[in-house]
């Protein structure tokens with residue numbers, strides 16, 4: 167069941183998401199060779215606590231950290247670790263909070279420094295595909311229009327979209343209906359309405375879209391060892407079009 171949000175609720179979700187955006191902006195600045203993702207996790211928790219919010223992922227289904235940090239061939243749900251980031255790495259940082267009973271959720275992929283041209287292109291295309299999807303998040307369109315826009319942007323660039331993990335509705339719960347796949351057919355799926363709030367989150371692999379879960383039970387990585395990137399925004403569908411609640415600008 168899709169829970170529509172009132173303008174007041176969307177405003178509250180804007181507040182939750184602005185904390186997420188602030189954390190991601192701070193994290194992006196801190197990503198450098200030698201920094202560990204555990205240090206990034208600690209920073210995220212500190213800022214969240216200062217703002218009177220709660221980290222959304224910590225304890226969710228038993229996930230042990232506040233931040234998901236997925237390096238190189240890791241796709242999503244990576245554990246922060248004490249391995250220092252190295253030049254040439256890319257790291258996907260996925261963060262969520264709960265504030266005043268409403269959730270925010272957003273992700274970015276950041277270059278550590280001196281990354282390959284192909285890694286840079288992967289990141290650029292993934293972010294671009296997110297915005298192509300957001301552009302379709304309009305009243306009267308269907309969910310499949312978002313999915314199709316993301317998928318075609320990615321595949322035209324020669325990359326692939328992960329099938330096993332998808333975006334989602336969000337509100338008083340971190341994950342609500344509808345699931346928001348990054349692949350699909352235009353004109354299909356539920357009709358989009360003002361008041362829907364969804365997290366669109368393309369996960370894009372350099373190689374095949376096949377993924378597997380590491381022995382830690384959480385970290386998802388590409389099957390073929392190729393790089394993966396992830397960008398996510400929480401957006402509200404309004405009468406005036408899509409509004410990015412987790413905008414960092």
Ligand code: MG
Pocket residue numbers: 260261262271272273367398
């Ligand atoms: Mg997320």
Ligand code: MG
Pocket residue numbers: 271272333334365367398
């Ligand atoms: Mg999400």
